Amino acid sequence: MDLTGEDGPLPESLDEIVQLIQQLYAANQDPTSTSRIQEVLQQVQRSPKGWDLANELLRYGDKEVQFFGALTFTVKINSDWEGLEEEDQMVLLNRLTSWLAHLVNTQSAPFVVRKMCSTLAIFFIHFPRLWRRCIRHLVCCICAQPIPLELLDQQPSTADIIRNAPMEKRIPLLWFCSTLVQEVGKLDSKFIQNAEVHQIAKENTSDAVAVISNALNATGQDLGQVVQENIDPNYVCLGLECYQAWVFFALKSSFDTAMEFGELTPLTQVAIMWLTSPTVFETACEVLTEILTSHTKFLGKDDIVTIGNVLSSPWGIQHFEELRSGESDPDESIAFGRLVIAFAELRMKELLRDPNSPQSSAILQMMHGMLTCPGYPVEDDPFCTLSFEFWDSLVEMIIDAEYEDMEPAVLAEAEKHAFLAVEEYWNKLKIPPPEVAAQWSKDSCEGFASFRKDVSEFIESAYPALRIEMLNKLTRHVTDVVGEPVWADVEATLFCINALGDLLTGDPQEFVCLASLFGSPVFRMLANTELNIPEKPRMTAVTLIGSYASFFEQNVEYLPTVLNFLFTSINNPRLARSASKSIVGLCSSCRTFLISELQTFLVQIELFSSQLTVDTVVKEKVLSGIAYVIQALPTDELRIGPLTMILGFVEKDIQRSMMMLSQGEREDAKELALFALRCLVGIARAMQSVEDMTEPAHVETNTNFWQHGEGSQVQQAVIVTMQSMLAAFEEDGEIIDEICGIVKAGLLEQTPGPFVFCSQVVVDFVVNRGVRSVRVESVIGIAGTFVCTQSMTLQENIVQTQRLVEFVLAVVENLQVPSADSIASPAAIEFLQLLIQKSLYHLISIPQSRLENVLIFTLEAMSCRETLIKKSAAKFWTQLLSAQPQDPDIRNALDEILQVCGPRLGEKLVMQLGGGCYRSELDMLAEPLKKLVVRSPSAKKWLQDVLDVEGVPSRRLQPQDKRMFLERVFLLRGGKQTNNLVREFWVKARGNELFGYTG
Amino acid sequence: MNLCISRLQEERKQWRRDHPFGFVAKPVKNEKGVDIMKWSCVVPGKEKTAWEGAILKVEISFPEVSYKAPKMCFPIICWILLSSSGRFVPPLFHPNVYPSGTICLSILNEDEAWKPAITVKQILLGIQDLLDEPNADSPAQAEAYNLFKRDREAYDRRIRQIVRDHLG
Incomplete structure (x- = not known):
């Protein structure tokens, strides 16, 4: 039968249908024809003939056809049941x-x-x-x-x-x-x-x-x-x-x-008895486990006692031994293991309360037994993974015990077992020798890695329960080593301690443990890269250093050893990334202390950069790491030398990129250029001074070391690099974005520095991109940062800001309406909002006709569908309505603006808050409303004029609803309660009360 | 017992028993023991996407709400914070993550697909899906949204870089 047509005729004869069914179930069907057949058959099933068809199909001898007959009955009942008379x-x-x-x-x-x-x-x-x-x-x-x-x-x-x-x-x-x-x-x-x-x-x-x-x-x-x-x-x-x-x-x-x-109820005892039948055992285990874990309430006291008796009976113990030895069927063993775990978890407190009873001790022994089976987790042994459930509950019980009434003896017993479990897990997470791991499948490797992650989660959970004793016990695996260490043990220990990085409480005893660990001969051996030691413990050590950055920050005497270890590790591809991460962190937080090591670091980076293939991520991080230390040098003169050196590494990449570009390898050239620019961003950020920025920068241009003095060559080189990249890659968006990053880092800096350019350079960069720049929003972002950070007391900055305002006006005029570009519009409006905040004068000074255009643009933005445009407009108007300028001229100009825009603003707000906006936009749109009601005496009239129109903003709102809203909004005088009022108004306008309760 | 607490304890139990690979979800511990109303979670980036290898920290807070409903239907109402490199400032670079770090997820939005019986597992899987499939209709931050709209290739490249530098 031809099924190619989309809406071809349905098959008429039974034979045709049967044929289709057989095709449907035949092997090796291609998916398109299968789904087409399915579609046709579904239509036939749903047709009025479906009932008869079902009957006919069931008469066939072919089982697939019979199945389809039964299925057709189901389909018909589900679709036509309402039409069936009782008869x-x-x-x-x-x-x-x-x-x-x-x-x-x-x-x-x-x-x-x-x-x-x-x-x-x-x-x-x-x-x-x-x-x-x-x-x-x-x-x-x-x-x-x-x-x-x-x-x-x-x-x-x-x-x-x-x-x-x-x-x-x-x-x-x-x-x-x-x-x-x-x-x-x-x-x-x-x-x-x-x-x-x-x-x-x-x-x-x-x-x-x-x-x-x-x-x-x-x-x-x-x-x-x-x-x-x-x-x-x-x-x-x-x-x-x-x-x-x-x-x-x-x-x-x-x-x-x-x-x-x-x-x-009586069936439960029967089900338990079936545990001992060899052929039914697995199913019985699964059924009872499910009931023990999910349907506990169903079980009576007798049932639980019976299960406990069976598990701890000689039969149970014998079974458990078979499980541990790996002799029995793996599926059966897992089923039995799960049953023991489910029982133990349910009866945890009872087991610990009476730990020496034959039943408790048998079950607890089984729980530990599951952590000590032979073989490696996942590959050979499934039980340590299954047991997490129990041990996690146990440590949680200990943590909660402090605040609940728990007998001290039970608590002590719980702690004893948790300690033992930590030790058992420690033993299990040791990495296998390479020749063993080489035999494993990908799944086993991933499973083992995931097991180790779960152990670290468990160790983390256990710390608040077992505290310093646990840390002490773990570190002793390293500090007590005499002679040649067993590196798998050391690695397991470092791995466990790594999990605790975020949890330390500052207890002096913790310090003692960590000091003994990081000062131990074994740790020094790891840090000495000249010694031949397996790679894995070194990798874990590098990660560990990253997790304990705060320890090293407070105990700088350990830093030189650690950092030199990290710096030498960047030459080992498997350690490099993780080492470079720690380098950035430590160099940033301990920069002053590391000044004495700067020369060594520079030698290391030179060695690293001279390699044939260099991991760019590592290079980027290490360069910013070194830049942090350079920033800590006491004078600008001292900074020039090392800074020139690290910028030289970047410059080399820029040159290579240009060469590739000239050879037509644009993609690779761009990638390298982006990387080099990212290095510059990293260095620029690292060179920012440490103090928080509170006041705008007062940069005295004539005394500026980096702009005109000895450092100017460094700065000029950076500027030339940026310009040449923009030209070479023809205003590429990603290149512009990275350069914005460099410029921004300089703008956020409060003291003169190599990346702090003069105002004109910054503004030239912005306006030269043009109003149709591919990243106009990023460029406007820089204009905004300029306005926010630069002092408006300097004449030069006032002039440059004027140029920026011109630029943004041109962008707005080019867009015409906010919906023309959902990205550029909010960026432009946000700039205008920052302008109100930082230099209202510049906004007021816009010639009237252009100003009107811009204000209409921001009002239109209020009713755009795109949230971000709406949000920027809401912020703009909130800002404008809260501005309180001292200058009477500016104040008058502002009042005039409000008189002109007020009615329209009122209309936009009522329409949006009256059901027009999304629920999630209510709070941000309530802000301008709150400001409006206290700002202008005419506000009430503006809002009332809109609300008086019948059916506006929603037909669901009655005149009294609108009157109430208006009265209450003014009673609240812009207070917090306005948000609730606005939400109620919106809900009423939308007509869906269900949305109310989450608010 | 408070419905909210018992529902969350049930969630905790279910999670322990079965949770997707690479995910973590557990109530935090504070000075008063385990705080079931606040969970700290980890969501891994999906394989074969720009987020592969990412480990995202997620904080879920469940406010106490009185709501009468059968136990398993108790609605999970929560605030989710998605972190960038373990901190919530700056926000994670993603179109649907607000500058505060909170997240905009359709299954949590009562205007859209939210339903009372949603579980922690569904929330976290939803976050994982959202990572690689941002919802361009409800942007929460300009930076990531802009790049996502302007230049998908550059966006993916940026994500890979962020994952490598901060989230790995």
């Missing part, structure tokens, strides 16, 4: 049950029978009242004969009927019982119609218990005995799973009512 419903039920009976009798494929069971469960969900006693009815229909629902009571008991039925008829009953509660469980019982489905399903519990008991071979009174001989393990396992499904359902559907599990 039709009954006919449908009879048809479905007889199909199921037929499929069972003719021993159809299990997946077909299962599908039919699930179709029946779906039927139940839609027609629960019609099929109240669904399980009993199905038991009769399948195991005896089809009977009308009203005769159900006259039949023998459900248990008796099942007992006399052959096995092939009993298994489908379990399938149905499980599917039924799984499907019903998916319905949220909060809704009334669903609550009824839950309730009627629950009425079937006793019949379900009869089905499950038969499977679990429970006999005798109270189901107390289990016969484990001559069983079909598959049947028992299905029974256990069905039991679990019903437990889950019982809990779920009784959330809001009292817990009643009556009839299901």
Whole structure:
């Protein structure tokens, strides 16, 4: 059949449909034709002929076709159930049950029978009242004969009927019982119609218990005995799973009512007994683990005692030994391990309260036993990963114990076991010898790495519980070493201590531990790169130094050793990145102390840079690291030499980049240029003085060392570099962005420096980019930083600011409307806002017609769809409305602006706050409103004029709502409560009360 | 017990039992023990994206709200802080992270896809998805949004650089 057409005719004959179904399930179908076939078949299923089709398909011998028939019934019930009259419903039920009976009798494929069971469960969900006693009815229909629902009571008991039925008829009953509660469980019982489905399903519990008991071979009174001989393990396992499904359902559907599990309860003891059956063991473990962890409330006290007794019985201990030795089936071992962990976690306090009882000591020993199995985690041993759950809970219990009433003896016992676990995990995280690791798959390697990460998380969690004793114990693995260290042990220790970097409390005892560690012969050996030591412990040591930067900052005597170690490490590709990170951090925070080491560092970087291939990330970091130390030198004269040297390394890259460009390798050339410029940004930032910036810079141009004096050559070289890059890469956006970074670093500097350029250089850079620059927003950003940081008392700065204002006006005029560019518009408006803040004079001085344009631009921005534009406009108006200039001329000019713009501003605010904006924009738009109400006596009229229009801002708002809003907004006089008022107003205007409560 | 606390304890349990690879989520510890209302989390960047190798620190605070609903339906209302190199200032370079470090995630936004039964796992997976698939319709910071809109290639390059320098 041709399926190429998009909306071709649907297949007419049954044969055609069958053919399609067979194609659908045939192997090696290409995905497009599969989805096309699926589409066609779905249309056929949903068509009015669907019911008949389902019947016809089930008559076929082909199992895929039968499956599709059952599926078609499901689809039809789900889509057409509302249209079925009660009579039709009954006919449908009879048809479905007889199909199921037929499929069972003719021993159809299990997946077909299962599908039919699930179709029946779906039927139940839609027609629960019609099929109240669904399980009993199905038991009769399948195991005896089809009977009308009203005769159900006259039949023998459900248990008796099942007992006399052959096995092939009993298994489908379990399938149905499980599917039924799984499907019903998916319905949220909060809704009334669903609550009824839950309730009627629950009425079937006793019949379900009869089905499950038969499977679990429970006999005798109270189901107390289990016969484990001559069983079909598959049947028992299905029974256990069905039991679990019903437990889950019982809990779920009784959330809001009292817990009643009556009839299901006795089955738990039966399920526990199945643990000891070798063929059913794994499933029994899984089912009980699930109940222990997720459905604890279902378990009675007796059940928990029984599980504990079984686990600690000779049978349990024997099983555990097999698990540890790795002799038993891995899946079974894991299932058993999980069961022990789930039990131990649930009974944690009880186990610790009575640690010497045979049961407690057996279980606790098992918990430690799981951390000491032979082999490496993940690759050979799954148990240490599984056990985290228990040990994490244990340390949390210790931490909480301080604030809860816990007996000291229990606490002491808990600490004892946690200590032991830390030691056991320490032992487990040791890295394998390279020849072992080489045999591992990628998954094993990743799994082992992830295990180590989990251990470090555990160590971190355990520290507040075990405190200094733990740190002490760990460091001793390194400090107590006599003779040649075992490097895997050392690495494991450093790895654990690394996890504690952020947690130290400043306790003097911690200092003693760390001092003994970093001063130890073993650590000195690691730092001595001339010694032949495995790489991994060195890598961990480098990371450790990074994590303990604050220790070294406070104990500078350790710094030279550590930094020289880091600097030599940059020559080892595997250590370099992590070493360079630590270098930047330490050089930044301990710059003054490191001055004496500067020469050594310069030698190291020279060595490093002379290598054939250089890791650019490392170079960038190390250069900024050294720049921090240069910044700490006492005079500018002393800075020139080393600074020239490190800039020389950058210059070399610039030259190489230019050469590549001339050879047509533009991509590579740009990458290198970007990297070189990033180095300059890093150096420029590092050269900023340490003091916080409080006052704008007062740069005396004539006495400026770097602009005109001895340092001017350095600065000129930087400027030339920037200009040549802009020219060479033809105003490339990324190049502009990096240069903005350099210029910005200089602008933020408060004392003269190599990157602090004169105003004209900065402003030239901005205006020369042009209003259509690819990164106009970055350039305007620099203009804003200029306005914010430069003193407006200097005539030169006033003149240069004027040029910047001109530039931004030109950008605005070029854009015409804010929506023209969602990026440039907010940048321009933000500049204007900074101008109000720093030099209102410059804004007021804009010629009237141009000023009007700009103000209209900012007002229009208020109703733009893009949040960022709106936000910048809201900030602009907030700023303008709060400005209180001293100069009467400026004040008058400002009042005039407000008189002109006020009505329009009022309109924009009412429209936005009255449902027009997003909820998340309310707070920022409330700000200008708050300022407006206190700023101008005409404000009330402006707002009222808008609100008086019928249906504005929303038809949902009644005149009294609007009146109330207006009155209250002025009563609050711009106070914080305005935000709540505005939110209520918005909610009312939007007409959705649901949004209210999170506010 | 407070509904909010019991819901979060349940979350904690579920998380311990099963959580996605590379993620961390746990309540913080303060001077009064474990504070279940504030979680410190780690979200890894997705493989084969510009965020690969990133380790993001995330802080989730759950305010105490009284809301009557069945236990598992108790809504998780939270504030999330996404950190840049372990600190929240400067904000993470991402179009949907506010300058304060808080995050704008559609599954948390009650105007959009938020629903009461959302779990910590879904939140964190949602953050991981958001990293590489920013929502250009709700920008929270100009810097990252601008570059994202202007030049995807340069944006990706910047992300890789940030991941390498600060988030690895």
